Amino acid sequence: MRRQLTPTVLTAAAVAGVVTFSLVASAPVGNAAARPSSAYAVSAEGQVPIPKTPYAESLDGTRHTTSALELPKNPLISVRAGTATAGNDSASVELFDIVVGPDILSQVTIPPELKQQCSTLPKTGADNLPLPDIALPDLGLPLPKLSTKDLPVKNLPDLCNLLLNPPKSLLGIDSLNVWCSGDEGGVDIGSLTLLGQTIKLPSTKQSASLPSNPLASITVNSQGKHSDGAFTITGLSINLGGGTEVINLASATCAKPAAKPKPKPQPQAPHEAPAQVNTPPAAPVPTPVKTHHPVTG
Structure with missing residues (x-):
């Protein structure tokens, strides 16, 4: 019988509002025939x-x-x-x-006004500046239409850093x-x-x-x-x-592997009767014959 185990899970749980990480519990999956x-x-x-x-x-x-x-x-x-x-x-x-x-973000053209705003961010208080809502171009991926407000940033300095120094992926x-x-x-x-x-x-x-x-x-x-x-x-x-x-x-x-096919029995050669050898009949036992021998003297 195969063992049951409560799985050990490594999941991400650090960036709220950025991406969903979840564990899906064991459950029946389809009704497919036996698989390898x-x-x-x-x-x-x-x-x-x-x-x-x-x-x-x-x-x-x-x-x-x-x-x-x-x-x-x-x-x-x-x-x-x-x-x-x-x-x-x-x-x-x-x-x-x-x-x-x-x-993905290297192709985004930053509007001149946003560039200007990013270059003149104050040293303090910039975290409280509102995020601009700027439509993003088609990023070449199967994603819906996005704007800068859909990006995982908390404030304007984060947005400036993300667009001016785009990540590799x-x-x-x-x-x-x-x-x-x-x-x-x-x-x-x-x-x-x-x-x-x-x-x-x-x-x-x-x-x-x-x-x-x-x-x-x-x-x-x-x-x-x-x-x-x-x-x-x-x-x-x-x-x-x-x-x-x-x-x-x-x-x-x-999955348990498919059972190995049983070897087919090897065909046996048909039974052959032993070859007959023609043996000559045994010679009859000779019968003694009485005779008279001549007398000499």
């Missing part, structure tokens, strides 16, 4: 689809590992390296240097490791930044969450059981534009 153990590093559905890359599965319990140094060309996400492994009721994923929305993740064995699994997340701001990742209780944000909603360590007994754990699910684009990072599925 499998794992993949990255996939995306929506306006920018990305197939499961790299992807590994084990149909018979044999351990399979596959790696990729880059994803199919796309404007949405990049990784430095990813490895997926699947075996006998076990699976794991290692992912490094994930960038979602590269150079919308979301940056140093490393992400996921594993499962039977009905248990875990997630390990390295340093994570949202628009250049580091988000701390303390452990949280089940179903902990933060308010959503127009830029991204993120689910951490989602786990679920399938009707066929399989168990799936996904490190990060990133929802952009209210479901317009969903990115899954580091997903592992553990």
Whole structure:
């Protein structure tokens, strides 16, 4: 019988009003037929689809590992390296240097009046200045129309710093490791930044969450059981534009491998009767014959 485990969760819970982090409890997932153990590093559905890359599965319990140094060309996400492994009721994923929305703010043209305002900020009291509501251009990602008030900043100095020194990505993740064995699994997340701001990742209780944000909603360590007994754990699910684009990072599925087919019996050669050898009949026993011998003398 496969073991039950209350998962250990690493989730983000530091930046309120910026992004949602939550743990999804174990629950039935679909009614699919029995599936093999499998794992993949990255996939995306929506306006920018990305197939499961790299992807590994084990149909018979044999351990399979596959790696990729880059994803199919796309404007949405990049990784430095990813490895997926699947075996006998076990699976794991290692992912490094994930960038979602590269150079997302570098294309924003700052209005001259805002530039002037940013260059003349007073040394004190600037935190109380109102944030301007300036429409942002199409950022090349599946996001709704945004303005400067949708950015994760607290005050005008923060906004000036964000636009004058744009970060390299919308979301940056140093490393992400996921594993499962039977009905248990875990997630390990390295340093994570949202628009250049580091988000701390303390452990949280089940179903902990933060308010959503127009830029991204993120689910951490989602786990679920399938009707066929399989168990799936996904490190990060990133929802952009209210479901317009969903990115899954580091997903592992553990399922008992399909039974190995029984070997077919080897056909036997038909029974052959022993070859008959024609043996000549035995010679009859000679019968003695009485005779008279001549007398000499």
